[in-house]
Amino acid sequence: MRFPLSALQPAGETRAGHFMGVAAPLKKARFVVLPLAYERTTSHKKGTCRGPAALLEGSLGVELFDEELGRQTYSGGIHTLRPPRLAGPAHRVFARIAATVARIAAMPDKTLFCLGGEHSLSHATIPPFLRRYPDLGVLHFDAHADMRPEYEGSPLNHACAMYPISRQCPIVQVGIRSVAEEEAHLLNRGRVSTFLWHEHRDMRRLIPQVLRRLPPTVYLSIDLDGFDPAAMPGVGTPQPGGYLWHEALALFKAVIASKKVVGAEIMELCPLQDTVSSEVAAAKLIYRLMGYLQA
Template identity: 40%
Template sequence: MEDTPITQFGAPDAPYCNPETARIAIIPAPLEYSVCYMKGTAQGPQAILAASSQMELYDEELACCPIEAGVYTYPVLNYHGLDHAAALKLTGDTVRNVLAHQQIPLTLGGEHSLSAPVIAAVHERYPDLSVIHIDAHGDLRNEYEGTPLSHASIERRVVDLGIPLLEIGIRSFSPEEAEFMQSKPDVAIVWAYQIARGNASIPWERLSKHTYVTIDLDVFDPGEMPAVGTPEPGGLHWYQVLDLFREICRRSEVVGMDVVELCPMPGQTRADFMAAKLVYKLIGYRLFQ
């Protein structure tokens, strides 16, 4: 990593980073407790911030500079000395603070388990919340490797809260999850193969007025996004994911988001840049389309 860490997304010396006026609050969350295959997600947020400092800030599609709406990056969450449960509590409490300031939280992971406390915090503020989970994996196990806090269980925790859930891009699912789905018709899944073959029908009517969107970077095809802990073949492509998010923004008010599971790899800086650009496109679509 850099000698001097980048502390602000996109614009280290710009006036757009004012914590009092920013509309978007970026929360770098270097959480890494239950990752099972490849370690390194704790480096994800800093890699995204570093790549974002090299990014052009004009969006040619939206014909504006979305960052001018105000994007403030909070200090990197410090999980030192905390166990997994305490780290998740810190993450959720940080998001509560952001919401109290009327800002839209955009959390950078870090492993996906952070989404559960974040979604719980957003749900407290928006009781009608629906969740869209864009991921290769269902993450619907009741627990994984002995803990209900696992990254493989986050959407089960969302279901536990009674929050309507729409999963998109899924192509890795366990027998336990398949069995669970049979008892939970309120969870809708759009499989990756349906999108790839052009016959996906997304049940947009399931969205509430307010929506939270969590994007696990492993939803992308590993040929485009290799730097994830658990890559799966047959993933979505760049413009498919952008179009999905843009459509979500047209149909619902996105009140919180996260981009998780970047696991930076030596020699694969394209992954860091892709994650940073994705975050910026999300900000642009959320505020300007």
């Protein structure tokens, strides 16, 4: 259906393990994908460690021609990195990931997409962007507030993904419909803007409010459980409600159109048995975001 890719594919390269089956050299790539099969602290259904491989496989089920944008987004070049070693103590793993992220964040012509894995990876993925862009803000799309200072004895738990970031830069939370009592007092305080899903179900009204709260430079932290489970069933900690596919895409499109989006992460994909719908949807989401960035 979508080959040959000879212009971008070095001879002998196999398609498997490359996002969209495209293996452009790093130098020529507009988009860089970093798979991070890291899972230590998930609470409910295990399996986010299989997320990145499933997403790369699922991306082979997405057409290279984007029917909405009418373009072959991959022609800008997509490079999938080999991840750093993910075994060993968490702080060492996170330091290795942060070093890899910093290397790509320093390349101004590229946009990095990190694939989780559990959301605690944000402790490693966002700080390098904060150092490079001091005016950075984070759009946090998630069912969960993730604002606990620590959980089950660790500040590196996936339930704490956004707490340290929220102390360092503005963060705008969208899709939130699961909040613990101990984090409720941290929402809509200081640099945290939280749009609870039940109060902001109308995406058309929500978008201008989100844009007003975000600074000009933005990092997208997308937990796939922010979507309605009808659109994205394959997550480890699902919550009822949430935004449908077209609603979430409208938000990301508006943010990319009016802000400088410098990086993104797509977290918490937890592949299910007997269906590939979530990994294909996650791959299509990323490819569409790449298309919006290129448009």
